Amino acid sequence: MYAEATADLARRVLDALHGVGGTAPLADFVDGCADPKAALAAVRVLGADTLAPxxxxxxxxxxxxxxAIAQAAAVFPAPVFTQPPPAGLIENWTAAWRDWATTRLVAHHGGAVSEAAEPQAGPALTDARSWQRWSGMMAQLAxxxxxxxxxxxxxxxxxxxxxxxxxxxxxxxxxxHPTAARLVRWLAALVQERVPLPLDPLPIVDHIALHTGGGPRIALDLAVARRMLVAGAGAD
Known part of the structure; x- marks a missing residue:
């Protein structure tokens, strides 16, 4: 049920990104869901991506x-990390970063919500020498x-x-493809910021879109990446 609710919410956010639907898609989704708790869990799972539009x-x-975002946080509190995480808690630590990002975006776009504490960074984030592990973690932080x-x-x-x-x-x-779609978002963000890259992200976005069965979460990741790539190209 939770997975279905998350997929449904991802479709709603994608529609909002394309200018389709109502003005309060998250609230409409929660209010109209047969299982309000599953709907709130979906809001937590998508996190900052609920505010991608x-x-x-x-x-x-x-x-x-x-x-709706505040209600979801109250029902499903995020973990708090005042120290860098031990290896077994990386997923909880990345969830704490995503929660922090959500509250940052809410504040940035005119909402009033208690800002989550910024997690401690530590070597798990800053040391990219073991790039296989590190890039997997960055995918979680997309x-x-x-x-x-x-x-x-x-x-x-x-x-x-x-x-x-x-x-x-x-x-x-x-x-x-799910991991690739999340990582290509970071590459698109770097294009938007004029950071030199060793490859072009756009063919990757096109390839994933062409060779996957889709799914709303991958579709949302790709739509976000395309928007940032367009913004980066438009600033040339």
Whole structure:
């Protein structure tokens, strides 16, 4: 049920990114879902990506959507890390980063919500020498590639375009399209910021779109990447 709700919400966010649907898609989704708890869980799973339309267009977040995000956080509290995580807690630590990004975007786009504490970075984030492991972690942090989420994670991405490109290429060779779609978002974000890359992200976006069965979450990742690539090209 939770997976279905997350897929449905991803479709709603993608529609909003394309200018389709109502002005408060998150609230409408929660209000109309047969299982409100599953709907709130979906809001938590997508995290900052629920505000991708606002991040990419500069629009304000609807107050009802902000209330839905706050309600989801109250029902499903995020973990808090005051120290860098031990190896077994990386997934909880990346969830804490995504929660921090969500509250940053809410505040950036006119909403009033308690800002989540910024997790400690530590070597798990800053050391990209083991690029296979590191790029897998950055895939989990893909929502932080959205405009308006500046901070330590984006700083590390700016410093490591080659490991990001290697991770994307590895995911493509392994036909791990969900991971590749998340990593190509980081490459698109670096294009938008004029960071030199060792490869062109656009053919990767096109390849994933052509060779996967789709699915709303991959479609959302690719739509976000395309928007950032267009913005980067338009600024030339």
């Amino acid at each position: 606002q991040a990419l267009t500069g629009a304000a977040a609807h107050p009802r959507d902000v209330a 929502p932080l590639s959205l405009p308006g989420v500046d901070g330590p994670v984006r700083d590390v991405a700016r410093r490591n375009p080659v490991p990001l490109a290697r991770g994307t290429t590895r995911a493509m060779l392994r036909r791990d």
